[in-house]
Amino acid sequence: MNLVNQTVIHKAFGEGKIISIENGYITILFSQGEKKFIYPSAFKQFVSMKDPACAEFVQAEIAALEAKEAEAAEQKRLLAMQQQEAALAASAAKDSKPVKKAKVFPRANIAFKCNYCDGGKSAEQVGFNGVCSDAVIYNNIEVEKRTWCNDESCACLHYHNGEMDRETLDSQCRDGGFVCYESQMLREWRALAGVVRSGVRKDEPMKLQQVQNNSLCILTTRDPDSSETDRYIFAIFLVDETYEGDNREEGYVSTRSKFKIKLSPDEAHKMLFWNYHTNDNQSDVAAWSSGLHRYFDDVEAVQILRDVADLKTGTADEALAKEFLSHFITINGVDVDSVPTNNGAIVRAAKS
Structure with a gap:
């Protein structure tokens, strides 16, 4: 289902219209400006679809994501069990085999x-747990000329250019919206x-x-x-x-x-x-x-x-x-x- 141009409701920003969904993020136009969120996770708590059919579609997307995460968790559990069994087997064999010095080997x-x-x-x-101060925003944009900080999609750039106030910028990060990788790391x-x-x-x-x-x-x-x-x-x-x-x-x-x-x-x-x-x-x-x-x-x-x-x-x-x-x-x-x-x-x- 194509959700572009569909209406959403955000707990803090009110009604908005979906502009795009790509690379795991959804961009929504509110009266305060464009905001980017993680998709479909944002619809678990912060955002909801106005149209019932669209809401049902998004919930199905969320269910599929949760199923994928559950499968990954199960794989991790099985791997942990295998590692534990291997450790027990190695311990049991310790008395019958010469002790070998552990090898330092390259890994990623x-x-x-x-x-x-x-x-x-x-x-x-x-x-790295919130939006940068004004001084650092200026430094990253004007002095260091950081790539993302100067991207037209960056909320900090909109704030720096006077297109957004500080409270809106902070609330976008605080309410689950995407500002940059570093702000939520x-x-x-x-x-x-x-x-x-x-x-x-x-x-x-x-x-x-x-x-x-x-x-x-x-x-x-x-x-x-x-x-x-x-x-x-x-x-x-x-x-x-x-x-x-x-x-x-x-x-x-x-x-x-x-x-x-x-x-x-x-x-x-x-x-x-x-x-x-x-x-x-x-x-x-x-x-x-x-x-x-x-x-x-x-x-x-x-x-x-x-x-x-x-x-x-x-x-x-x-x-x-x-x-x-x-x-x-x-x-x-x-x-x-x-x-x-x-x-x-x-x-x-x-x-x-």
């Missing part, structure tokens, strides 16, 4: 490059691959082809007026849901597990990304050119988790950080004794 952990967002900034978190604990913003593949969804459950995901950013060397890690989580992506929707990773940790501003600035990571070429240069994500191995992951655990000593997250490190080492079979000290681009540059 992932790091995301995020535009700086101070929405929701506090003593406990850098931000630590609310949803989800990182998306994004779409191609230029060239012959412009607007094509990007894929995540190497990430698996039990991989480590780290979220990185850098402050305004800082260099790439200053890029830091502001949050980490253990991936327990992945979607590779296809020709219609971008890939993503997320988590519902307890293994997710936010770093305070002081802690985050001590976790410099390039203390751990290197480029294949020019390994002593801190340079992240194209792309929103990078893959890294378990050695680097353990180095990061180990330093986070040290940083969290004496805080409310101390026990969780230590358990996170131990859990990651166990489920991925990492020989922690063979993990060397950090040797990222910054460390290598200092040695040269």
Whole structure:
């Protein structure tokens, strides 16, 4: 069913008309302006169709989505059972077989490059949980010239140009509408691959082809007026849901597990990304050119988790950080004794 031009009712914005539905998002024109929401999830709580037949169609879409999510959850449950059975079998065979040293092997952990967002900034978190301040919006649009922030679909650009007031912008984010990936990153604990913003593949969804459950995901950013060397890690989580992506929707990773940790501003600035990571070429240069994500191995992951655990000593997250490190080492079979000290681009540059 084609829902374009159909009327909807939003709890906060009133009646609006659907303009488009694409790439998992629905764009609706209200009297206050255009707003973008996740489709069909927004119809669970914030938005409803005025036409009964359309409402029935959307509910069927929601039911199909929930069935898909339930199937994915069941697959995760079965995988967990298989892993548990394998662990029990290995434990039973331990007495009859020589103990072998666990092997450190490359696998797909992932790091995301995020535009700086101070929405929701506090003593406990850098931000990334609300719309940016006016100063950061100006910086991202006028100074850094961030691609999405300057996109005609970006609500912050409409606000910056005087086409929307601050309350409307904040309410769009607060009421479940889409503003940007960064503004909801630590609310949803989800990182998306994004779409191609230029060239012959412009607007094509990007894929995540190497990430698996039990991989480590780290979220990185850098402050305004800082260099790439200053890029830091502001949050980490253990991936327990992945979607590779296809020709219609971008890939993503997320988590519902307890293994997710936010770093305070002081802690985050001590976790410099390039203390751990290197480029294949020019390994002593801190340079992240194209792309929103990078893959890294378990050695680097353990180095990061180990330093986070040290940083969290004496805080409310101390026990969780230590358990996170131990859990990651166990489920991925990492020989922690063979993990060397950090040797990222910054460390290598200092040695040269």
